[in-house]
Amino acid sequence: MIILLVFLVLVVVVVFWVMGLYNGLVGSRNEVKNSWSQIEVQLKRRHDLIPNLVEIVKGYMGHERGTLEAVTKARQQAVEVTGSVEERAKVENALSQTLRSLFAVAEAYPDLKANQNFLALQEELTSTENKIGFARQYYNDAVLRLNNKIQMFPSNIIAGMFNFQPETFFQVGAPEDRQVPQVKF
Amino acid sequence: MWEIIRANQRRAATLVVLMAALLLLVGYALGEALAPGAGLGGLFVAFVVWVGLTLISYFRGDSIFLALSGARRIEKNDNPQLFNVVEEMTIAAGLPKVPDIYVMDDAAPNAFATGRDAQHAAVAVTAGLLESLNRDELQGVIAHELGHVKNRDVLYMMMVGIMMGAIVLLADVGARVFFFGGGRRRTSSRSEGQGQLVIVVVALVLMILAPIIAQLIYLALSRRREYLADASSALFTRYPEGLASALEKISHSTATLASATRATAPMYIVNPLGATARGLADLTSTHPPISERVRILRSMGGGAALSNYEQAFRSVTGRAGGVIPTSALAGGEHGPAAAPTAPDTSARLERVRQTTDMLWRLNQYIFLTCPCGTKLKVPPAYVGREIACPHCGALHMIQCGAA
Numbered sequence: 215m216i217i218l219l220v221f222l223v224l225v226v227v228v229v230f231w232v233m234g235l236y237n238g239l240v241g242s243r244n245e246v247k248n249s250w251s252q253i254e255v256q257l258k259r260r261h262d263l264i265p266n267l268v269e270i271v272k273g274y275m276g277h278e279r280g281t282l283e284a285v286t287k288a289r290q291q292a293v294e295v296t297g298s299v300e301e302r303a304k305v306e307n308a309l310s311q312t313l314r315s316l317f318a319v320a321e322a323y324p325d326l327k328a329n330q331n332f333l334a335l336q337e338e339l340t341s342t343e344n345k346i347g348f349a350r351q352y353y354n355d356a357v358l359r360l361n362n363k364i365q366m367f368p369s370n371i372i373a374g375m376f377n378f379q380p381e382t383f384f385q386v387g388a389p390e391d392r393q394v395p396q397v398k399f
Numbered sequence: 400m401w402e403i404i405r406a407n408q409r410r411a412a413t414l415v416v417l418m419a420a421l422l423l424l425v426g427y428a429l430g431e432a433l434a435p436g437a438g439l440g441g442l443f444v445a446f447v448v449w450v451g452l453t454l455i456s457y458f459r460g461d462s463i464f465l466a467l468s469g470a471r472r473i474e475k476n477d478n479p480q481l482f483n484v485v486e487e488m489t490i491a492a493g494l495p496k497v498p499d500i501y502v503m504d505d506a507a508p509n510a511f512a513t514g515r516d517a518q519h520a521a522v523a524v525t526a527g528l529l530e531s532l533n534r535d536e537l538q539g540v541i542a543h544e545l546g547h548v549k550n551r552d553v554l555y556m557m558m559v560g561i562m563m564g565a566i567v568l569l570a571d572v573g574a575r576v577f578f579f580g581g582g583r584r585r586t587s588s589r590s591e592g593q594g595q596l597v598i599v600v601v602a603l604v605l606m607i608l609a610p611i612i613a614q615l616i617y618l619a620l621s622r623r624r625e626y627l628a629d630a631s632s633a634l635f636t637r638y639p640e641g642l643a644s645a646l647e648k649i650s651h652s653t654a655t656l657a658s659a660t661r662a663t664a665p666m667y668i669v670n671p672l673g674a675t676a677r678g679l680a681d682l683t684s685t686h687p688p689i690s691e692r693v694r695i696l697r698s699m700g701g702g703a704a705l706s707n708y709e710q711a712f713r714s715v716t717g718r719a720g721g722v723i724p725t726s727a728l729a730g731g732e733h734g735p736a737a738a739p740t741a742p743d744t745s746a747r748l749e750r751v752r753q754t755t756d757m758l759w760r761l762n763q764y765i766f767l768t769c770p771c772g773t774k775l776k777v778p779p780a781y782v783g784r785e786i787a788c789p790h791c792g793a794l795h796m797i798q799c800g801a802a
Contacts, residue, residue, distance in 0.1 A: 245493075252490055334479065341483035348491035351637065356493075 235372045242360040246381050249353040250299075253384065256345045257292070257306060263342060264289045264313075267335050271316070274326040281316050288312045299382040310343065350384045357381045411555045414620055418562040418613060422449055425566055425609045429573040432602035435595055445569055452561045460557050461513045461521060464666065468511070469658045470501035470523040477757050478502070481529065484541050485522060491635040492545045498522050504758050507654035508532070511666040512544035513553055520548040527654060529754045532645050533746060539632050539642030543668055546631025552624045556666065559620055563613040570606040621685045629692055630708035633699060639708075643696040650689040691715065769793055 268282055275282065288309040295305045317336065320326050327333070361380040364373040372378075423442055430441020456463075475482045481500060489497045494517045501523035503509075508528040514520035522544045532540065547553055633639040649669050656671035664671055670686040698711040756776075760766070763779040771791035781797045788795065 249493065256490075337479055337483065341480075341487060344483075344487045345490050348487050348635075351491060352493050 232372060235369045236376065239360070239363055239369060239373055239376070239378050242356065242363055243378065245356040246353065246360050249349065249356045252349040253346060253353055256342055256349055257302075260309070260339065260342045260346065261289055261293050263335065263339055267316075267332075267339060270329065270332050270335065271320065271326065274323050274329075275319070278319055281312070281319050284312045285309075285316050299384060303384050306346075310346075313339065313343070354383050357383055410623075411559075411620060414616055415555065415558055415562070418559055418566075418616060419449070421609055421613060422562050422566050422569070425569050425573075425605055428598070428602040428605045429569060432599045433573075433576060435598075445565070448568065449562060449565045452565055453558065456557050456561050457515055461515065461519060461553075464513050465501060465521060465523065467658065468503055468523060469505075470503045471761055473500055473502050473757070473761065477760060478529070478753070480534065481524070481537070484534065484538050485545075488538065488541045488545045488635055491542065492549045492631070494520070494545060494549060496520070498545070498548065500524075502526060502529070502757070502761070503656075503658065504761075505654075505656055505658065507656040507671065508649045508652050509656050509671050510540050510544055510668045512547045513666060514548065515554050515557070516551065517548055520545075520553075522548075525656065526754050526758055527652065528649070529757075530751045531648050531652070531747065533750075535636075535638065535641040536645035536648065538636050539638070539645045540668055542632035542635040543628045543642055545635065546628035547624070549631060550624070550627055552628065553666070556621060556624065559617050563610075563617045566613045567610045570610050573602070573606050618685055622687050625686050625692070626695075626708075626712065629696060630712075633696060633708055639696040639699050643693045646689050646693050646696075650693075765797055767795060767797075769795065 264285060268286060271278075271282060288305070288311075292302075292305045292309045295302055320332075320336075357380075360378075363369045364378050364380050423445055426441040426443075426445025427438045428441070430444070431438035433441070473481075485500055486497055496518055498512070498514065498520035499522075501521055503523055503525045505525040506527040507525055508531050510522065510524040510528055512520060512522045522541065524540070528540065529537070629642060632642045636642070646669065656667070664685050667686075669689060695708065695711045695715045698715055699707040756766075759776050765777045765779065765782070767775050767777070769775060769788040769791060770793060771788060773788055773790045775786075775788065775795070777786065777797050783797065785794050785796050787793065
């Protein structure tokens, strides 16, 4: 009788424990999904803002066709890309790159820098850029938490049973990509 | 990484329970002392007072607090940069909703967060803060405030603050009843004998000690939460220097916040009442010394994780381990005068202009540009009247909402 009771209690404890682990895994996975959608919102916003920027800058920067075209092209690629996190990260990083060189070039145009619309757009785009960065930071933390749970004992057993897959980090790209581009006049 | 926050919540919960026990004990002792056998009645009264105050503050606390501070809600158009910074930090903290943003028309740089949970959160900053901080520093301060929101400090501080208020209230009422209305009872207690006398003495001691104990618990909790919010700020921004330099700038300011009181002081990023009692700074301050907070943030060794902060905290406060805190030796919260990180006076002028323009707009001032190039800002009382430009003398009809 007592042995049976102890056995029952043990079973109940184990069931609750497994439930807790499983729910923890699901929670982490949802967090990853949710934070990824945050990144997408900001990426979309950046795609929407860029045509306005190009429109304003065009009037001032006649000599910088190449820079402007690079931005437009990179944006087009970023809008069209569908696929894995890695691929998207790559095109979006390229877009960040071209934008940064555009703003660097804009420093040489005092008229442009005095334009209120340009300043407002620059603040919006800089902030969107920051938001993408912070969303990526949160996403990567969430991915780390999920992947840790999937790979660490004992939750890895549950993860294996219910086929939880590790997610991919949103990488910033190669170290040289992170440097501010050198602008030559 | 988030385990530190969870552990801190456990500690806070323990303190809340401790305070509740203290409160009920005061109620019980008070009842028992006033009339033998009425201890349960006293306990009940203490409980009712506590629950009532807690319910009011839970549901109306944030709006009461915002009204007390004189803060006004702003929209995105009023200050796009502040809005963007708050939005960025909301994302970095993973909060479900962007908090409401308020501005206080005060020259003292300060900020606070309120709201019982992330869904009802609000942050308020003073005009002085917007004027003196650059974007990175503002980000650090906002991240600190959202750290309070994320860690649910506002709720804990409110709960504990309310209990402290209830204890003080009960002790106060008890003392009055005791000394001014207790004559009749004293005669009856003589016949009751020794037991009653002991209870009376215990109740007296409790009434004197309980408010002091409650206050010390409250302050200890408040200081710990400040450190934690600093750590969260470093974690969210990944740039501890932003908050460090912001704190430094804030500490150099000599203005005090007009709307702050002792009851609302723990909510602000730095103590709005200034460093008055430096000798007792350790036990009776709502905030840790700024110089110490800055030093911890600066010795995080390139990392921004909570563990980096914990390490820096240990090494910095460990070094200070004597009887006198190093902060007191260095001259209290104002610390040694450090050179500003970047002499950005032109940027500061621009910020001052933007901030004052924002405040004028909030006060319904009318902006118009005279053909001679002068920008006029006219109080709303002049609507429907004609004024002359002070430079060229041209007459302007003031219309409502003129550009």
